[in-house]
Amino acid sequence: xxAGAPKFRRxxxxxxxxxxxxxxxxxxxxxxxxxxLDDIARRAGVxxxxxxxxxxxxxxxxxxxxxxxxxxxxxIVKAMAAAHPGPLADLLRGVSAHVARIVSMTPLGGVLxxxxxxxxxxxxxxxxxxxxxxxxxxxxxxxxxxxxxxRGEVKPGDSRIYALQLIAPLLVAVLHRxxxxxxxxxxxxxxxxxxxxxxxxLCGLLMEGART
Amino acid sequence: xxAGAPKFRRxxxxxxxxxxxxxxxxxxxxxxxxxxLDDIARRAGVxxxxxxxxxxxxxxxxxxxxxxxxxxxxxIVKAMAAAHPGPLADLLRGVSAHVARIVSMTPLGGVLxxxxxxxxxxxxxxxxxxxxxxxxxxxxxxxxxxxxxxRGEVKPGDSRIYALQLIAPLLVAVLHRxxxxxxxxxxxxxxxxxxxxxxxxLCGLLMEGART
DNA sequence: GCGAAATAACTGACTGATCAGTTATTAATA
DNA sequence: TATTAATAACTGATCAGTCAGTTATTTCGC
Numbered sequence: 088x089x090a091g092a093p094k095f096r097r098x099x100x101x102x103x104x105x106x107x108x109x110x111x112x113x114x115x116x117x118x119x120x121x122x123x124l125d126d127i128a129r130r131a132g133v134x135x136x137x138x139x140x141x142x143x144x145x146x147x148x149x150x151x152x153x154x155x156x157x158x159x160x161x162x163i164v165k166a167m168a169a170a171h172p173g174p175l176a177d178l179l180r181g182v183s184a185h186v187a188r189i190v191s192m193t194p195l196g197g198v199l200x201x202x203x204x205x206x207x208x209x210x211x212x213x214x215x216x217x218x219x220x221x222x223x224x225x226x227x228x229x230x231x232x233x234x235x236x237x238r239g240e241v242k243p244g245d246s247r248i249y250a251l252q253l254i255a256p257l258l259v260a261v262l263h264r265x266x267x268x269x270x271x272x273x274x275x276x277x278x279x280x281x282x283x284x285x286x287x288x289l290c291g292l293l294m295e296g297a298r299t
Numbered sequence: 300x301x302a303g304a305p306k307f308r309r310x311x312x313x314x315x316x317x318x319x320x321x322x323x324x325x326x327x328x329x330x331x332x333x334x335x336l337d338d339i340a341r342r343a344g345v346x347x348x349x350x351x352x353x354x355x356x357x358x359x360x361x362x363x364x365x366x367x368x369x370x371x372x373x374x375i376v377k378a379m380a381a382a383h384p385g386p387l388a389d390l391l392r393g394v395s396a397h398v399a400r401i402v403s404m405t406p407l408g409g410v411l412x413x414x415x416x417x418x419x420x421x422x423x424x425x426x427x428x429x430x431x432x433x434x435x436x437x438x439x440x441x442x443x444x445x446x447x448x449x450r451g452e453v454k455p456g457d458s459r460i461y462a463l464q465l466i467a468p469l470l471v472a473v474l475h476r477x478x479x480x481x482x483x484x485x486x487x488x489x490x491x492x493x494x495x496x497x498x499x500x501l502c503g504l505l506m507e508g509a510r511t
Numbered sequence: 512g513c514g515a516a517a518t519a520a521c522t523g524a525c526t527g528a529t530c531a532g533t534t535a536t537t538a539a540t541a
Numbered sequence: 542t543a544t545t546a547a548t549a550a551c552t553g554a555t556c557a558g559t560c561a562g563t564t565a566t567t568t569c570g571c
Contacts, residue, residue, distance in 0.1 A: 093564080094521085094522080095521055095564080096520090097565055098520085099520065102520090115419075116419050117419060118417065120332030124556080125556080133521075135522090135558085136559080139557095140521075145557065200418075203412055203477075204413075204417065205416065206477070206479070207328050207481075208329060210481065210482050213479060216479075217482055217483070244495055244499070245495060247485075247487075248468075249495075251468050251471060251475075251487065252495070252496050252499060252500075256460075256467040258467070258471050259470050259471060260463065263463075265418070266415050267418070267428075267433060269418070269419075269425070270422050270425045272434065275459075275463065279457065279460065280464075283460050283461075287500060288464075288499060290502055291498070291502030291504075292503075305539065306537090306538075306547090307538085307546080307547060308539080309539055309545080314546090314547095335530070336530075336531065336532085337531095345547075346548050346549065347549085349547055349548075357531065
């Protein structure tokens with residue numbers, strides 16, 4: 088042991104973010120109940136006691152992790168909600184590529200898995216995710232689709248279901264990755280899935296005259 | 300208390316099924332870790348000790364629950380795999396309606412939620428689900444789609460992704476039901492989702508000449 | 512500048528509750 | 542009465558949360 092090396096640093100400002108980041112990794116791997124606070128603390132490079140300087144309870148840490156994953160995505164929702172005048176095809180292509188990229192490069196998939204798995208035990212978290220993310224995103228897409236229907240661009244049909252059809256393959260591909268790739272499943276390429284899906288769907292969605 | 304009433308019945312043959320059924324309900328509600336064996340036993344109308352007469356461990360009970368949900372569905376997979384000569388549209392409509400009905404009326408959705416949530420902690424279960432259900436179903440659909448492509452009935456494209464596109468809205472609708480309906484989300488009607496989805500998708504999937 | 516005193520970030524051993532799994536005992540049935 | 546399904550009280554391991562003490566850092570007197 089180097090006697091001169093300090094046992095720890097005092098870095099109050101950075102700790103919460105480091106703990107949340109470590110917790111995300113552990114929660115995503117183990118789920119809420121099976122995640123040990125000692126593991127989270129060790130991965131964050133602090134003792135368990137330090138975690139309790141910044142968070143009240145384990146649930147509190149979980150809330151912070153799940154909540155943090157919403158914020159950057161509300162922006163996307165807003166971008167989608169922004170009344171897009173042009174042809175729906177452009178909007179869908181743009182949005183889907185963007186979302187696919189986000190989901191590929193962030194741990195959002197792991198958070199999604201956690202929310203699905205723990206929704207029963209944490210209704211409050213399920214509610215936040217639904218109200219601030221799921222409901223918003225579905226609603227915004229539905230509005231855009233209804234506008235396109237009003238313009239005579241899109242066939243009649245339930246706009247909320249159209250929105251579901253649009254996003255579903257991406258979500259399933261992500262859950263497939265999180266759930267089955269670790270046990271040897273052949274991966275889906277998210278970009279490829281969305282590209283092919285938009286092409287197929289547009290063909291069935293647009294009125295004959297509106298095909299690009 | 301009725302002194303004449305027996306404290307319990309000896310019904311060795313029926314117990315395992317009753318315990319698995321009770322366990323399904325508790326696991327689906329709480330997840331694996333948060334489910335208490337005392338709760339499962341109480342719901343099954345027996346003591347905890349009785350559970351251990353029929354199952355080695357809690358994991359064993361979980362395996363039984365998840366495995367049981369596969370068996371009836373492998374039949375569906377086989378039915379789909381059975382070389383269907385006719386137009387793809389008929390096959391898809393039939394299969395999707397069937398699957399939607401099954402998922403509506405059985406606790407398969409709850410099991411799906413459990414598998415997603417606990418896959419990290421039980422790779423073996425994730426593997427069984429993947430190898431016996433997910434991989435089989437995707438493969439069978441892909442084969443049917445490739446056959447239709449060879450007949451010149453379906454447009455070129457990745458058949459495995461086509462299969463994913465086909466089933467994804469149903470899965471997402473089910474997870475939406477399991478995860479967000481308890482906190483006030485507007486439900487999706489599974490039959491309606493599949494009906495509209497197949498209509499939309501077929502339009503983008505089929506060659507111009509093959510439209511029914 | 513330069514120790515010494517004050518502050519507070521941080522540690523890690525401890526505690527109390529929970530719960531999977533065990534076992535000594537009871538009671539239903541053949 | 543013999544057999545064994547079933548019970549209920551028990552045990553031991555685990556882990557969230559606590560707290561008395563330790564150490565890095567800041568501040569102040571000189």
